[in-house]
Amino acid sequence: MTDSALKASIFQRLHPRAYLERFVAEDIRPDGRPFDAWRDVSVNVGSISTADGSALVRLGETTIVCGVKAEIAEPELDKPDEGFLVPNIDLPALCSPKFKPGPPSDEAQVLSDRLNEVLSQIVPLKSLVIHPSKAVWVLYIDATCINYDGNVFDAALIAMVAALRNTVLPKATYNVETGLTICSRAAATPLQILKAPICMSFGVFDAILLADPTAFEEPLLSTTISVVVDENSELVSVVQLGPGVDLDGEDVLSTCISAAKSRRVVLKGQIP
Amino acid sequence: MSLDRRRINGPDESFPPVFALDGLQGTLASPRKDRSPTDIRPIFLQPGLISQANGSAYIETAKTKIACAVYGPRQSRNAAYSETGRLNVEVKFTPFSCARRRAPMRDAEDRSIAVAIHQALVSSVRLDLLPKSTIDIFITIIESDGLDGCVASGSVAASAALADAGIELLGLVTSCAAAIVGRDIWLDPTEGEARFSNGTLVLACMPALKKITSVWQTGEMQVTEALGCMDACQEKCTEIHSVVAQALLESPSLK
Numbered sequence: 324m325t326d327s328a329l330k331a332s333i334f335q336r337l338h339p340r341a342y343l344e345r346f347v348a349e350d351i352r353p354d355g356r357p358f359d360a361w362r363d364v365s366v367n368v369g370s371i372s373t374a375d376g377s378a379l380v381r382l383g384e385t386t387i388v389c390g391v392k393a394e395i396a397e398p399e400l401d402k403p404d405e406g407f408l409v410p411n412i413d414l415p416a417l418c419s420p421k422f423k424p425g426p427p428s429d430e431a432q433v434l435s436d437r438l439n440e441v442l443s444q445i446v447p448l449k450s451l452v453i454h455p456s457k458a459v460w461v462l463y464i465d466a467t468c469i470n471y472d473g474n475v476f477d478a479a480l481i482a483m484v485a486a487l488r489n490t491v492l493p494k495a496t497y498n499v500e501t502g503l504t505i506c507s508r509a510a511a512t513p514l515q516i517l518k519a520p521i522c523m524s525f526g527v528f529d530a531i532l533l534a535d536p537t538a539f540e541e542p543l544l545s546t547t548i549s550v551v552v553d554e555n556s557e558l559v560s561v562v563q564l565g566p567g568v569d570l571d572g573e574d575v576l577s578t579c580i581s582a583a584k585s586r587r588v589v590l591k592g593q594i595p
Numbered sequence: 596m597s598l599d600r601r602r603i604n605g606p607d608e609s610f611p612p613v614f615a616l617d618g619l620q621g622t623l624a625s626p627r628k629d630r631s632p633t634d635i636r637p638i639f640l641q642p643g644l645i646s647q648a649n650g651s652a653y654i655e656t657a658k659t660k661i662a663c664a665v666y667g668p669r670q671s672r673n674a675a676y677s678e679t680g681r682l683n684v685e686v687k688f689t690p691f692s693c694a695r696r697r698a699p700m701r702d703a704e705d706r707s708i709a710v711a712i713h714q715a716l717v718s719s720v721r722l723d724l725l726p727k728s729t730i731d732i733f734i735t736i737i738e739s740d741g742l743d744g745c746v747a748s749g750s751v752a753a754s755a756a757l758a759d760a761g762i763e764l765l766g767l768v769t770s771c772a773a774a775i776v777g778r779d780i781w782l783d784p785t786e787g788e789a790r791f792s793n794g795t796l797v798l799a800c801m802p803a804l805k806k807i808t809s810v811w812q813t814g815e816m817q818v819t820e821a822l823g824c825m826d827a828c829q830e831k832c833t834e835i836h837s838v839v840a841q842a843l844l845e846s847p848s849l850k
Binding site: 432436465470493 | 602609611647658662689690692699734738
């Protein structure tokens, strides 16, 4: 590392806000992107043979692996014709120095809950029934963050949706006499998936809208906004944390929604 | 079973699907079909994938996929003064890494793998140069194909990650597993092969110094067989050493 590069990285550690302000004053971000630019997305599905469906997603440096495991259980008494969808995200100590080993951090719990909210709209629980009130599928959707470089929610949602689309369920038959469910590998069916939601997140820093914030930018943002849009550009979910700001006379939220919709069209070909 | 409120919970009980005509169990092709007994599976090693960590490595040997990150040396969290540094190894299986789903709670298997990898590495690190510090090694097993393979590949990845982090080492640690099947030595066994073997042995060594750092033997083995396994493993470790060294030389973080 050269002397000036070392000085810059010390300055970044000690005065993160001033460091970002200097970049913003020059109309650029520390990683060289313009304010409204997104990082590259790559999706790789089906590489994990122990999972029933899997996906590896990279959003810039952020990396998420997701695997779906299908198991069989008895349905709840009050919902005899509904299966289970159990999405969880793990942010292990491996992915960033800010996490410690142990039970899920607050951030992981919040992310899991928001992912659950979106995913419950796209997989019809009634399609997971094998035999009403006797046997249903349980889909455990587990995502693990391998590298935490910001905007984990967007990456995790892409990974979970891609893993679900990659999932095939074996044909299961419930035998009424023996009470057993037997599966057959020969006939497997893909899951029924209603929508293709993609999340796009933004952050506000000093009245400037930054798309797809990195791990360095995230703690400096006053407001973060996540917009989930499906393939027909319809809103699935919107979350704003922090105060609203006016940008060029328009509220930041409506700016984000229109930016997310145009980004969704760009991603159409790139994400399965 | 207590409910874990920090996670999204499914039903109280669920079972993996049962398949009709599961005739695959209980057989093992002997002699080995896809490779010779002394062949190991190809290793793909990529240092420096995890940008947030001080050092990292990703290793893939056929089905086994392991990510490893090194954080530190950083200040020890407990206040007690210690003249030498501490090496802390944590291993985590992803829930989808094995044939049966692993519920995300600590079981004994992660611990035993962590201890084995710690043992393989600890004598290679210059901990005497790092008083009051801790080096944390976090290993996530994305897909597993046998415990022995995980210990061996995990040790190789962890040593490469330590080198990637620029931590002073006496030498790179490489590791190889062997199993006794019938009367033969099969190197780098898969999960199925290890299950049908009489015993397995995992050897870790520093090929550059010609020193062994750890031997982990389980199951039934004659002394001559164990020694034979160790010789065969050590020979392979030298080959693995050149693979690791090459991967480190080519890694962008060192350029």
